[in-house]
Amino acid sequence: MAWDFSTEPEFEEQLAWMRTFVRDEIEPLETLDLDGPTLKRATAPLQEEVKARGLWAAHLPPELGGGGFGQVKLGLMHEILGRCAYAPSVFGNNAPDSGNAELLALGANDDQKKRWMEPLLDGELRSAFSMTEPNAGADPTLLTTRAERVGDEYVVNGHKWFTSNGSVADFLILMAVTDPDAAPRRRASMFVVPTDTPGVEVLRDIPTMEHPEEQEPRPGGHAEVLYRDVRVPVENLIGAEGDGFLLAQKRLGPGRIHHCMRWLGQSQRAFDMLCERAVSRYTHGSVLSEKQMVQDWIATSTAEMTAARLMTLQAAWKMDQGGTEAALTDIAMIKFYGATVLYNVIDRAIQVHGSLGFTTDLPLEGMYRHARAARIYDGPDEVHKVTVARRVLRGYEPRDVPTEHVPTRREEARRKFAHLLDAAAVGGY
Missing domain, CATH: 1.20.140.10 (Butyryl-CoA Dehydrogenase, subunit A, domain 3)
Structure with missing residues (x-):
C-alpha cells in the first residue's frame, strides 16, 4: 500500500500564512483578559482576513462554504491552530460548532440546514452537543434521556452534563433514547433543540480542573442541563429514528x-x-x-x-x-x-x-x-x-497447544527444511 501525506505548494503557502497569522495576530490576545463580547469584537476583523484567504470553515465541502480539503490537510491546519485556544474560532472551526456543522451537513434535511447550519457557519448562532450523561460515562448504550413520540412532537426528559458551550448556545444537538427496546446502537436519535424551549434548564457551567471556579456562562464552559417535559417538533429530528449512534x-x-x-x-x-x-x-x-x-x-x-x-x-x-x-x-x-x-x-x-x-x-x-x-x-x-x-x-485465530504426542514446532521445521540442513552439513551452501 502506498502512503502519501504530501500537499501542493499552493496549500503549503496557506499553511505558512497561517503560522505567521496565528503567531502575530491571535496569540497576543491570550495576554489580555477579554470577556466574551470584547473577544468577539477583537476577532471579527481577523475572521474576515481568514475568509478572504478561503480558509473559513475548511472542514466542510465547498458547496457548504468550506474548503473541501480532506482530513490530511485539515489535520495540518489544526496542528497550527492548536497553538492558541482562540485560533479555531477565528478560522470558523472551533469545537463543538465545527463538529455540529459536520453532523448537520451529514444528517440534516434542506430545511434544517437552512435554519440551523447556515447561520451556524456564518457565526450568527452558536451550538452545543448534548450527549454525555452523569451515569452513562463513555458508553452511549447506557443513555437514559428519553424522547417519547406524542403525536407530531417528542417529549424529552433527562439529565445531561459536559454539554460544552451549552450555557451560551442558541441550540443544542441532543442525543436521546427513542426506542429503549431496540438493538443497543439503534436505541437513540438526535434532535435540534433551541435552548429557549420551555423545559430546557441550563443549571450551571461545571467547575473543572481547567476552570476551577464557577463562572458566568462563557464559551468553552461545560454545562449541566436538565430536560423536563421538553416538547420537540418531529421536524427537528436529525436523520431517521435510531440514527443517533x-x-x-x-x-x-x-x-x-x-x-x-x-x-x-x-x-x-x-x-x-x-x-x-x-x-x-x-x-x-x-x-x-x-x-x-x-x-x-x-x-x-x-x-x-x-x-x-x-x-x-x-x-x-x-x-x-x-x-x-x-x-x-x-x-x-x-x-x-x-x-x-x-x-x-x-x-x-x-x-x-x-x-x-x-x-x-x-x-x-x-x-x-x-x-x-x-x-x-x-x-x-x-x-x-x-x-x-x-x-x-480480530486478525488472530486460536491454535492448539502441542501435546507430548504431537511433534514440536522445532521438529516440524527440521523435517520441512531437512534438505537445507543436510546440504549445509556437507558444505553444499
Whole structure:
C-alpha cells in the first residue's frame, strides 16, 4: 500500500500564512483578559482576513462554504491552530460548532440546514452537543434521556452534563433514547433543540480542573442541563429514528483527528518553551541543555511528537481514502497516544522551568490542566485501548497447544527444511 501525506505548494503557502497569522495576530490576545463580547469584537476583523484567504470553515465541502480539503490537510491546519485556544474560532472551526456543522451537513434535511447550519457557519448562532450523561460515562448504550413520540412532537426528559458551550448556545444537538427496546446502537436519535424551549434548564457551567471556579456562562464552559417535559417538533429530528449512534460516530471520527493535531500544535508550543529555557538557563556550571537529563527529555519529546504526528496523518489519510470505517483502529490509537504525548511534553516543559513553570506567568500551567482532560473527553484512554486491542485481535485465530504426542514446532521445521540442513552439513551452501 502506498502512503502519501504530501500537499501542493499552493496549500503549503496557506499553511505558512497561517503560522505567521496565528503567531502575530491571535496569540497576543491570550495576554489580555477579554470577556466574551470584547473577544468577539477583537476577532471579527481577523475572521474576515481568514475568509478572504478561503480558509473559513475548511472542514466542510465547498458547496457548504468550506474548503473541501480532506482530513490530511485539515489535520495540518489544526496542528497550527492548536497553538492558541482562540485560533479555531477565528478560522470558523472551533469545537463543538465545527463538529455540529459536520453532523448537520451529514444528517440534516434542506430545511434544517437552512435554519440551523447556515447561520451556524456564518457565526450568527452558536451550538452545543448534548450527549454525555452523569451515569452513562463513555458508553452511549447506557443513555437514559428519553424522547417519547406524542403525536407530531417528542417529549424529552433527562439529565445531561459536559454539554460544552451549552450555557451560551442558541441550540443544542441532543442525543436521546427513542426506542429503549431496540438493538443497543439503534436505541437513540438526535434532535435540534433551541435552548429557549420551555423545559430546557441550563443549571450551571461545571467547575473543572481547567476552570476551577464557577463562572458566568462563557464559551468553552461545560454545562449541566436538565430536560423536563421538553416538547420537540418531529421536524427537528436529525436523520431517521435510531440514527443517533451512527451520526455520533461520523461526527466524532474527524473530530478526534482534529483534536490530536491540535494537541500536537500545543505540544510543539510547550516544546519550544522547553528548548528555549534549556539553552537560556544557567545552573550548576552549565546551561540546562548540557545536562543529560534535559537532553533525554528533549530527545524523548521529539520522538513522541514525531510518532504521534505520523500516526495522526496516517489516520487522516486512511479516512480520506476509505471513510471513517477504514480508520477506526487508527483513530482510537491516536486518541490515547496523542493525549499522553501532549501531557508528557507539557509536564517536561514545566519541570525545566522549575517554579516559574508552576506559575500563571507562563501559559504552561493552563496548558497542563487542559491536557489532563484530554485523557478523558471523547472517550477515556482506557476505552480506546480496549477498542484497539479488540480490533487487532480480530486478525488472530486460536491454535492448539502441542501435546507430548504431537511433534514440536522445532521438529516440524527440521523435517520441512531437512534438505537445507543436510546440504549445509556437507558444505553444499
